[in-house]
Amino acid sequence: xxxxxxxxxxxxTGQGTVEVLKGIDxxxxxxxxxxxxxxxxxxxxxxxxxISLLEKPTSGQVLVDGRNLSALSGQALxxxxxxxxxxxxxxxxxxxxxxxxxxxxxxxxxxVVHREMExxxxxxxxxxxxxxxxxxxxxxxSGGQKQRVGIARALALxxxxxxxxxxxxxxxxxxxxxxxxxxxxxxxxxxxxxxxITHEMDVVRHVADQVAVLANGRVSEYGPIGAxxxxxxxxxxxxxxxxxxLPLPAGFDYALSVSYRHGPVDPExxxxxxxxxxxxxxxxxxxxxxxxEAVLGRAEIGVAGxxxxxxxxxxEQLGLxxxxxxxxxxxxxxxxxxxxxxxxxGAEREANEKIGVRA
Amino acid sequence: xxxxxxxxxxxxxxxxxxxxxLLPAYGETWAMVGMVMALVILVGxxxxxxxxxxxxxxxxxxPRLHGVVSWLVNMGRxxxxxxxxxxxxxxxxxxxxxxxxxxxxxxxxxxxxxxxxARLVQNALNDLPRENMAVGLVTGSxxxxxxxxxxxxxxxxxxxxxxxxxxxSMIEYSAIxxxxxxxxxxxxxxxxxxxxxxxxxxAATIVVLIITVQLVQFxxxxxxxxxxxx
Numbered sequence: 001x002x003x004x005x006x007x008x009x010x011x012x013t014g015q016g017t018v019e020v021l022k023g024i025d026x027x028x029x030x031x032x033x034x035x036x037x038x039x040x041x042x043x044x045x046x047x048x049x050x051i052s053l054l055e056k057p058t059s060g061q062v063l064v065d066g067r068n069l070s071a072l073s074g075q076a077l078x079x080x081x082x083x084x085x086x087x088x089x090x091x092x093x094x095x096x097x098x099x100x101x102x103x104x105x106x107x108x109x110x111x112v113v114h115r116e117m118e119x120x121x122x123x124x125x126x127x128x129x130x131x132x133x134x135x136x137x138x139x140x141x142s143g144g145q146k147q148r149v150g151i152a153r154a155l156a157l158x159x160x161x162x163x164x165x166x167x168x169x170x171x172x173x174x175x176x177x178x179x180x181x182x183x184x185x186x187x188x189x190x191x192x193x194x195x196x197i198t199h200e201m202d203v204v205r206h207v208a209d210q211v212a213v214l215a216n217g218r219v220s221e222y223g224p225i226g227a228x229x230x231x232x233x234x235x236x237x238x239x240x241x242x243x244x245x246l247p248l249p250a251g252f253d254y255a256l257s258v259s260y261r262h263g264p265v266d267p268e269x270x271x272x273x274x275x276x277x278x279x280x281x282x283x284x285x286x287x288x289x290x291x292x293e294a295v296l297g298r299a300e301i302g303v304a305g306x307x308x309x310x311x312x313x314x315x316e317q318l319g320l321x322x323x324x325x326x327x328x329x330x331x332x333x334x335x336x337x338x339x340x341x342x343x344x345x346g347a348e349r350e351a352n353e354k355i356g357v358r359a
Numbered sequence: 360x361x362x363x364x365x366x367x368x369x370x371x372x373x374x375x376x377x378x379x380x381l382l383p384a385y386g387e388t389w390a391m392v393g394m395v396m397a398l399v400i401l402v403g404x405x406x407x408x409x410x411x412x413x414x415x416x417x418x419x420x421x422p423r424l425h426g427v428v429s430w431l432v433n434m435g436r437x438x439x440x441x442x443x444x445x446x447x448x449x450x451x452x453x454x455x456x457x458x459x460x461x462x463x464x465x466x467x468x469x470x471x472x473x474x475x476x477a478r479l480v481q482n483a484l485n486d487l488p489r490e491n492m493a494v495g496l497v498t499g500s501x502x503x504x505x506x507x508x509x510x511x512x513x514x515x516x517x518x519x520x521x522x523x524x525x526x527x528s529m530i531e532y533s534a535i536x537x538x539x540x541x542x543x544x545x546x547x548x549x550x551x552x553x554x555x556x557x558x559x560x561x562a563a564t565i566v567v568l569i570i571t572v573q574l575v576q577f578x579x580x581x582x583x584x585x586x587x588x589x
Binding site for chain 2: 052053054078079081082084085086088089090092094095096097105106109110137138139140153156157
């Protein structure tokens with residue numbers, strides 16, 4: 001389990017101090033996949049560097065199984081940081097080493113004996129399905145293969161936590177899916193906590209159990225994916241399962257934004273609504289998909305024939321949450337957009353403007 | 360006209376005698392360059408690694424130390440070799456006990472070569488992906504392991520090019536050092552070719568220098584390419 005407690009990180013620049021992380025609190029249970037999303041400049045990379053212990057937080061703690069690793073330095077840090085395996089954005093394999101040598105690097109630097117090391121490297125490469133590429137150089141691999149080698153390397157020291165920093169960015173959909181499946185497998189088989197830093201909402205929806213939305217250096221939303229999607233007020237939920245709906249056609253009274261609740265939903269709810277209440281229903285847009293055992297779904301419908309309150313309470317009984325579309329979805333979508341305006345980029349821009357003024 | 364021509368031809372060393380003159384001088388040139396390069400790779404290489412890693416994005420950022428080293432390197436690079444050679448004669452004398460000959464040439468050549476090589480090494484390291492260092496850190500490597508594995512080893516093709524470039528510069532400097540009686544091909548060119556108007560020696564030294572530089576560059580490129588991985 002990894003706990004992040006009131007994490008602050010500031011950088012001093014020529015124009016003063018820029019606070020990138022303004023008090024992050026996150027708890028990631030053992031065996032869970034948590035995605036950290038947010039626009040560029042929200043502090044994702046800084047948070048990632050604090051978790052991988054590449055940077056020391058200004059204040060706050062990174063606790064792994066109760067041990068505060070962010071306070072360590074030198075030799076103690078070197079040996080404790082193997083609790084966290086890191087996968088980098090561009091795999092970051094050493095180009096002049098073979099695949100096997102790359103995977104062996106962490107083992108070799110810890111002084112693992114040669115024979116044992118060979119076995120472990122073979123086992124790791126087998127796990128990521130690249131044993132036949134052991135003697136190839138990274139330049140001979142595809143992007144997805146490189147990233148799988150990166151995962152093998154990150155697993156070499158048997159970490160408790162796997163940190164993936166934009167590891168699927170720039171990969172084609174098929175490779176992305178392979179990487180996500182692999183992460184899901186190792187989570188299940190090795191009981192790892194996985195932290196997935198990403199800007200790709202599809203990735204999040206496919207593999208994560210929970211999502212933390214980072215905005216302006218703070219966690220603006222945090223919860224299980226199902227709960228966020230089921231919450232019509234959640235900006236993250238809307239981004240996770242976007243619905244591009246048609247405008248309300250003529251002849252309909254009002255539009256509703258409908259979310260599947262975290263729980264059983266009658267798959268025939270549209271028919272039920274129409275026959276049960278005797279209303280006309282137009283489907284304006286929608287998206288329904290499986291997420292593990294649960295179902296994620298959002299839809300927009302046009303209704304004619306009965307008052308809104310009655311329709312909403314009927315949908316409630318079917319396991320759905322309905323909200324009027326216009327005030328919520330359009331206004332909230334707009335407000336989400338403002339809320340996710342990149343803060344540190346804003347600060348940078350401000351700083352640049354100051355320089356511009358001075359110049 | 361004719362007598363002058365005959366006289367001029369008469370001053371030239373006969374072609375047949377050139378090898379006996381050139382070969383020992385060529386050996387001396389390589390002795391100088393070899394000695395200098397050994398020192399330059401050791402000290403200049405270490406300085407380059409220091410410059411790279413004390414930088415703000417290096418392994419152990421030390422802005423003030425970086426500034427001082429960078430300033431010293433720039434200073435060493437700002438003097439033309441001939442000026443440097445003349446300026447440090449007292450140091451040369453103190454180190455080697457003499458101001459002429461091969462030993463005396465090695466001191467200014469080394470001093471000129473170290474800052475040059477330090478910058479070349481720094482550049483070669485700068486060309487590496489920035490994540491290399493993070494890889495070293497998160498895999499729990501020591502500082503020495505990171506420098507060896509993720510910096511020097513990964514930069515080997517670039518470092519080979521740096522050594523090639525520096526070696527050629529040192530061959531050139533050894534010729535300049537010929538003016539203070541350093542020996543080697545340069546000394547031959549100055550004493551025979553320039554001061555005695557010996558056209559044969561002049562032509563032969565030029566040909567030898569051109570071929571040498573071409574060969575060094577060719578070999579350097581080949582080695583550098585062989586070190587590249589797909």
